[in-house]
Amino acid sequence: MKNLGFKFLLFSVLTLFMVNCSVNKNLSKEKTAVSKNVEKSKSEKFIDPSKVGFNFFEDTHSEKKWVDSIYNIMTFEEKLGQLFMVAAYSNKDTVHFNALDKLIKNYKIGGLIFFQGGPVRQAKLTNRFQAASKIPLFIGNDAEWGLSMRLDSTYKYPWNMTLGAIQDMKLIEDLGAQMGKETKRMGLQFNFAPVLDINTNPNNPIIGNRSFGEDKEEVTKRAVALMKGFQNQGVFSTGKHFPGHGDTETDSHKGLPIVNFSKERLNEVEFYPYKKMFNLGLSSVMVAHLNVPSLETRENHPSSISYNVVTNILKKQLGFNGLIFTDALNMKGASNFKKPGEIDLEAFLAGNDILLFAEDVPLAVEKFTQAYKDTLIPDERIEYSVKKILNYKYKAGLNKYKPIEINNLYSELNTPYSNSLQYKLFENAITVAKNDHQTLPINELEKTKIAYVKIGDDSGNTFLTTLKKYADITVVSNENIDSLNLELKKYNKVILGYHVSDKSWWKKYEFTETELALIEKISENNDVILDVFTKPYILSSLKSIDNIESIIVSYQNGDIAQEVSAELIFGAIEAKGKLPVSVGNLFKVGDGLSTQKINRLGFSTPESVGLSSEKLAEIDKIALKAIENRITPGAQILVARRGKVIYQKSFGYHTYKKEIKVKNSDIYDIASLSKIIGTLPNVMLDYDTKKINLDTRLGEMIHKARNSNKDSITFKELLSHYARLQAWEPFYKKTIDSISKKPLAKYYKKTELINFSTQVDENLFIRNDYNDTIIKKIIDSKLLLKKEYKYSDFTFILLKEYLETHHHKKLDVLAEENFFSKLGMSSTLYNPLQRFDIDMIPPTENDTYFRHQIVQGYVHDMAAAMQGGVAGHAGVFSNSIDIAKMMQMYLQKGNYGGIQYFSEKTFNDFNTCYFCAEGNRRGLGLDKPQLPGTSGPTCGCASLTSFGHTGFTGTMTWVDPETEIVYVFLSNRTFPDSNASNKLSKENIREDIQKIIQEAIIK
Structure with a gap:
C-alpha cells in the first residue's frame, strides 16, 4: 500500500507540474478530481x-x-x-x-x-x-x-x-x-x-x-x-x-x-x-x-x-x-x-x-x-x-x-400481430381533451353536414378516407381565410385536422400565425372538432379554446393513428386516453374525457378479431384469378368481424380495357341486393310498428290486388317466395319494335316531356303511367300451379308499390330518410348520376337489345329502368363499406350508430325459415343457406342462422351471426355481355371466398 501511495503521489505531482506549465487553473482542478476518483475507486x-x-x-x-x-x-x-x-x-x-x-x-x-x-x-x-x-x-x-x-x-x-x-x-x-x-x-x-x-x-x-x-x-x-x-x-x-x-x-x-x-x-x-x-x-x-x-x-x-x-x-x-x-x-x-x-x-x-x-x-x-x-x-x-x-x-x-437465422427474418419482424397491437395502442391512447355539448361522437348524420379542413405540412389522407367511410365529408380549402369561412357557412360541423410528420420525434411543431388565425376564425363561426396529430404541447400556442367544441390529441400522424382517430369521432370506439403532460393553463396532466361507443363499424386487423391474415390473403389470389380469366373486370371485397372491418380491397378495372382501376369508393349496381338494402328495411319498419303482420293479405297491403288471384297471399308467403308468383317478366319486350329492337315512340321519347319524365337511360324517357301497366301485369299474371319455392322479382316490385302507396313517398326517399342517411351510407342511392361522377361507377353492360348503349350509372335491370331507376327489386348503387353498414345493422338486430331501427323480435321474425320443412330455405326477404342436398348461395360452411342475398350483376353479401362475420362481394361480371355464361357463379368465386373467410377463423 505504501508503494501504491508513493506512485499515486508521484503521478499527482507530475500531473500538477504539467498543469502549471501548460494549462489554466480549471484544468488543474480536473486533474485533481481524477486523482480523487482514483482514490475513491481504489478504496x-x-x-x-x-x-x-x-x-x-x-x-x-x-x-x-x-x-x-x-x-x-x-x-x-x-x-x-x-x-x-x-x-x-x-x-x-x-x-x-x-x-x-x-x-x-x-x-x-x-x-x-x-x-x-x-x-x-x-x-x-x-x-x-x-x-x-x-x-x-x-x-x-x-x-x-x-x-x-x-x-x-x-x-x-x-x-x-x-x-x-x-x-x-x-x-x-x-x-x-x-x-x-x-x-x-x-x-x-x-x-x-x-x-x-x-x-x-x-x-x-x-x-x-x-x-x-x-x-x-x-x-x-x-x-x-x-x-x-x-x-x-x-x-x-x-x-x-x-x-x-x-x-x-x-x-x-x-x-x-x-x-x-x-x-x-x-x-x-x-x-x-x-x-x-x-x-x-x-x-x-x-x-x-x-x-x-x-x-x-x-x-x-x-x-x-x-x-x-x-x-x-x-x-x-x-x-x-x-x-x-x-x-x-x-x-x-x-x-x-x-x-x-x-x-x-x-x-x-x-x-x-x-x-x-x-x-x-x-x-x-x-x-x-x-x-x-x-x-x-x-x-x-x-x-x-x-x-x-x-x-x-x-x-x-x-x-x-x-x-441468427436469416431465413424469414423480415416476416418475423413484421408480423400481423404487430398491426393488431398497434391498433389497440392507439385505440387506448387517443385523448379527447375537450368535448362541449357532447359533440363527440357525431350523431344524427342525416342532419349533419360536415366539412374537413386540413392544416399542417403532412398528409391527412388516411384520416380523410376513414372519415368518408362514416359520412359524407366535403374537403374545403382556400388560402384566403375570409373566403374559406364563407364556404364553411354551408356546413354545421367542421373537422380541423392538424397533420405534421411523425418521422422526426425530436422536431418541435407549433401552429404558424396563419394557422392560429384560421383556427380562431373558423371556430368563431362553426362547430369545430380540432384533431392534432402531434404531441399535446402544440395546444399551448392556442390563444383561446373557448369557441372550439371538441379537441382531440391523436399524438402521431401514422396511418393507424389517423384511422383510429376517425373511428373515435364517429363512435366506433370510445375515448380512453389521458394527457401525459400538462398543456399550459389549458389542460392538466391526466385530463381526458370518455366518449360514448355507439356500435358503428370500426377498422382493425384480422388477428384482432380472431382471423388469420395469412389465410385471408388467399382471397387476393381468387379475385386476381377471376379477373385474369375474364370472369369479371373488377371487384370490391370486404370482410368484417365483431364490428371491425379487417379486409377491404378492390381489384381490377371498371372494364377489360383496363383504363380505370377499381377503388373502394367506387359504387356498383348491386342488382338484387337492392331488395334487402333498399326495400326490406322499410318493410321491417312497418312490421315493427304492426302496420302489417305475418298473416296480412296482399289484398290488404295493395288495393289493386283485392279480388285478384293474389288477394289471399299472406305476407309470410310473399316474403318467403312461396306465393306461386311467376319468376319475372321481360316487360321491356312489348315496348320495343320486334324487328328493329328499337324503343317504340308510343312508349318512349328521347327528351324529357311532361308525360315522359321517367328516365330509363341517358337519352330515353318512358311514359309516366307505364309503372301502372307493370303493376297491372303482375296482378293479372297467372299463379303457378304448384305451391313451392319460386324466387320472384314480383314480390319486391309489389312491396315498392305497397310502401309508396301507404307512406305517400317514393321508395328512394324512404330509403334515404329512414336508413341511408342515418346509417352514414353516403355512397348508397338510386340513380347515382344525380350525385356522383360517372367515372366512379363501373358499367354493367353494353346493351344491344333494349337501350342500345353502354349502361353506366343507370340501373341494369330492365324493369327497374322502366320504373325510373327506383324499383323494389333493383336500382340501388353502393359500395362495399356502405353495404357492410346495413348488414352490420342486421347483425346487431336493428341497432347501429346508437339507433334502434326496429326491434330484435322483428329481425328474428324476418330471419326465420318458415317453410324449411317444405324445401324452401328462404326467410322473410332474406336468403338463407341451402338446405341439405340442394344447391344454394353459400359455400355450405355458414351457419343456419346466417343470411344475405346475391345479385345478377355479380354481387353478394352474407352475414353469419354465429361467427359475427359480414361478407360483401361486388362486381360487374355482366360487362360487357350479360347474356354470356355466368362464370362467376359456375366457378363458385363468391362461395370460395366465403369458404376462405370461414377457414380463416382461428378463435
Missing part, C-alpha cells in the same frame, strides 16, 4: 459480481463456474476489451466493417451498439462479428419504440409520449414483450430502454416524445410495464438517462445540459422511477451527460464521469448493483469535456461498467494500461465490472451462443 469495496443485477433466473453454480472459467483464462487486454461497446452501422461500407473486425480481433471489445441500417444486413454482420470474437459479444440497440428507431424495414411502435396516454398497463407490457421478441430475434441482448426521464419541460429538445410524461408515478407505471415485457423475453432493459434528463433545454448530443434541481427534488422526482424499478429487477442503467450542480460541485462536470453520481448515488445511495452504461461517449456533452481515451478512463473510474460508443478504443486501452501500470486501477475494480459483464452474458444465453 471501494466490491460486491461479488455473481450477486449483482437482474436475474432472468436464479444464480446457479454453473453460472459462476462459467464466469470464473472464462475470467481466469482472460488476458489483461481481453479483460479491458470487455468494457467497450463500440458503434456499428449496417448501412456503411467495408472500411467500417473491417475496422470493427480489427477491434474485435486485436482489442477484444466486449460489445457493439448498432445504429442505422437494415435487419438482414445487421443480422449478417452480427453473425460475422460474433464468429470473430473469442468471447460472445453484447449486441445492443436503441429501440425505444421498436427496432425501427434504427433499422429500416422494421415495425415502428408508438412513442413513449403516446404510451403515456394509455391507462391499460397490460397493453404496454404486451408491447414490451413484442418488442422484446423482435429484439431477441435480431440477436440483441440489450434494448436501451425504457426512458425514465420525467419530462417536466415542454421545451426539452431531446426527450419530449421519448418520455412517458411529466408525472413520476405514471411514468414509472409505464416503464415498469415495458421493462417486464422486455425482460420476460430474455432481453435486458436499460433505464435512462440517470440522474434525469426530463427538465433540460439543451440537447446533450450538442452540449452539456444543466439540471438546476436540489438533491431533495432529484431524490423525490427524478430518482423515483429508478428506485421503484431497482426493486423490480431493472437490469441496467445508462448515465447521462448532464451538469447537475447539486450532485457534482465541479463546474460543468458531466454526470457520466462523476464518481459522486455514478458510485456514491447510483450504486451506494440507491443500491443499484446491475450493469451501468455511459451514454454515448461521442456526444458533445462528454466529448467537449474530454478527449477520446481520457473520457473513457474517467468514466470507468467514476464507476461505469460499460463505455458506450467509445470513439478510440486503441487509445483508451493505452490509457487504461498505463493507469493500471501506475496502479491507478486495481485488479479488483476490473474484476468487478468484467465479471459482472460475463454474468450478464451468461444470463443472456451467450454461453451457448447461436448465430
Whole structure:
C-alpha cells in the first residue's frame, strides 16, 4: 500500500507540474478530481459480481463456474476489451466493417451498439462479428419504440409520449414483450430502454416524445410495464438517462445540459422511477451527460464521469448493483469535456461498467494500461465490472451462443400481430381533451353536414378516407381565410385536422400565425372538432379554446393513428386516453374525457378479431384469378368481424380495357341486393310498428290486388317466395319494335316531356303511367300451379308499390330518410348520376337489345329502368363499406350508430325459415343457406342462422351471426355481355371466398 501511495503521489505531482506549465487553473482542478476518483475507486469495496443485477433466473453454480472459467483464462487486454461497446452501422461500407473486425480481433471489445441500417444486413454482420470474437459479444440497440428507431424495414411502435396516454398497463407490457421478441430475434441482448426521464419541460429538445410524461408515478407505471415485457423475453432493459434528463433545454448530443434541481427534488422526482424499478429487477442503467450542480460541485462536470453520481448515488445511495452504461461517449456533452481515451478512463473510474460508443478504443486501452501500470486501477475494480459483464452474458444465453437465422427474418419482424397491437395502442391512447355539448361522437348524420379542413405540412389522407367511410365529408380549402369561412357557412360541423410528420420525434411543431388565425376564425363561426396529430404541447400556442367544441390529441400522424382517430369521432370506439403532460393553463396532466361507443363499424386487423391474415390473403389470389380469366373486370371485397372491418380491397378495372382501376369508393349496381338494402328495411319498419303482420293479405297491403288471384297471399308467403308468383317478366319486350329492337315512340321519347319524365337511360324517357301497366301485369299474371319455392322479382316490385302507396313517398326517399342517411351510407342511392361522377361507377353492360348503349350509372335491370331507376327489386348503387353498414345493422338486430331501427323480435321474425320443412330455405326477404342436398348461395360452411342475398350483376353479401362475420362481394361480371355464361357463379368465386373467410377463423 505504501508503494501504491508513493506512485499515486508521484503521478499527482507530475500531473500538477504539467498543469502549471501548460494549462489554466480549471484544468488543474480536473486533474485533481481524477486523482480523487482514483482514490475513491481504489478504496471501494466490491460486491461479488455473481450477486449483482437482474436475474432472468436464479444464480446457479454453473453460472459462476462459467464466469470464473472464462475470467481466469482472460488476458489483461481481453479483460479491458470487455468494457467497450463500440458503434456499428449496417448501412456503411467495408472500411467500417473491417475496422470493427480489427477491434474485435486485436482489442477484444466486449460489445457493439448498432445504429442505422437494415435487419438482414445487421443480422449478417452480427453473425460475422460474433464468429470473430473469442468471447460472445453484447449486441445492443436503441429501440425505444421498436427496432425501427434504427433499422429500416422494421415495425415502428408508438412513442413513449403516446404510451403515456394509455391507462391499460397490460397493453404496454404486451408491447414490451413484442418488442422484446423482435429484439431477441435480431440477436440483441440489450434494448436501451425504457426512458425514465420525467419530462417536466415542454421545451426539452431531446426527450419530449421519448418520455412517458411529466408525472413520476405514471411514468414509472409505464416503464415498469415495458421493462417486464422486455425482460420476460430474455432481453435486458436499460433505464435512462440517470440522474434525469426530463427538465433540460439543451440537447446533450450538442452540449452539456444543466439540471438546476436540489438533491431533495432529484431524490423525490427524478430518482423515483429508478428506485421503484431497482426493486423490480431493472437490469441496467445508462448515465447521462448532464451538469447537475447539486450532485457534482465541479463546474460543468458531466454526470457520466462523476464518481459522486455514478458510485456514491447510483450504486451506494440507491443500491443499484446491475450493469451501468455511459451514454454515448461521442456526444458533445462528454466529448467537449474530454478527449477520446481520457473520457473513457474517467468514466470507468467514476464507476461505469460499460463505455458506450467509445470513439478510440486503441487509445483508451493505452490509457487504461498505463493507469493500471501506475496502479491507478486495481485488479479488483476490473474484476468487478468484467465479471459482472460475463454474468450478464451468461444470463443472456451467450454461453451457448447461436448465430441468427436469416431465413424469414423480415416476416418475423413484421408480423400481423404487430398491426393488431398497434391498433389497440392507439385505440387506448387517443385523448379527447375537450368535448362541449357532447359533440363527440357525431350523431344524427342525416342532419349533419360536415366539412374537413386540413392544416399542417403532412398528409391527412388516411384520416380523410376513414372519415368518408362514416359520412359524407366535403374537403374545403382556400388560402384566403375570409373566403374559406364563407364556404364553411354551408356546413354545421367542421373537422380541423392538424397533420405534421411523425418521422422526426425530436422536431418541435407549433401552429404558424396563419394557422392560429384560421383556427380562431373558423371556430368563431362553426362547430369545430380540432384533431392534432402531434404531441399535446402544440395546444399551448392556442390563444383561446373557448369557441372550439371538441379537441382531440391523436399524438402521431401514422396511418393507424389517423384511422383510429376517425373511428373515435364517429363512435366506433370510445375515448380512453389521458394527457401525459400538462398543456399550459389549458389542460392538466391526466385530463381526458370518455366518449360514448355507439356500435358503428370500426377498422382493425384480422388477428384482432380472431382471423388469420395469412389465410385471408388467399382471397387476393381468387379475385386476381377471376379477373385474369375474364370472369369479371373488377371487384370490391370486404370482410368484417365483431364490428371491425379487417379486409377491404378492390381489384381490377371498371372494364377489360383496363383504363380505370377499381377503388373502394367506387359504387356498383348491386342488382338484387337492392331488395334487402333498399326495400326490406322499410318493410321491417312497418312490421315493427304492426302496420302489417305475418298473416296480412296482399289484398290488404295493395288495393289493386283485392279480388285478384293474389288477394289471399299472406305476407309470410310473399316474403318467403312461396306465393306461386311467376319468376319475372321481360316487360321491356312489348315496348320495343320486334324487328328493329328499337324503343317504340308510343312508349318512349328521347327528351324529357311532361308525360315522359321517367328516365330509363341517358337519352330515353318512358311514359309516366307505364309503372301502372307493370303493376297491372303482375296482378293479372297467372299463379303457378304448384305451391313451392319460386324466387320472384314480383314480390319486391309489389312491396315498392305497397310502401309508396301507404307512406305517400317514393321508395328512394324512404330509403334515404329512414336508413341511408342515418346509417352514414353516403355512397348508397338510386340513380347515382344525380350525385356522383360517372367515372366512379363501373358499367354493367353494353346493351344491344333494349337501350342500345353502354349502361353506366343507370340501373341494369330492365324493369327497374322502366320504373325510373327506383324499383323494389333493383336500382340501388353502393359500395362495399356502405353495404357492410346495413348488414352490420342486421347483425346487431336493428341497432347501429346508437339507433334502434326496429326491434330484435322483428329481425328474428324476418330471419326465420318458415317453410324449411317444405324445401324452401328462404326467410322473410332474406336468403338463407341451402338446405341439405340442394344447391344454394353459400359455400355450405355458414351457419343456419346466417343470411344475405346475391345479385345478377355479380354481387353478394352474407352475414353469419354465429361467427359475427359480414361478407360483401361486388362486381360487374355482366360487362360487357350479360347474356354470356355466368362464370362467376359456375366457378363458385363468391362461395370460395366465403369458404376462405370461414377457414380463416382461428378463435
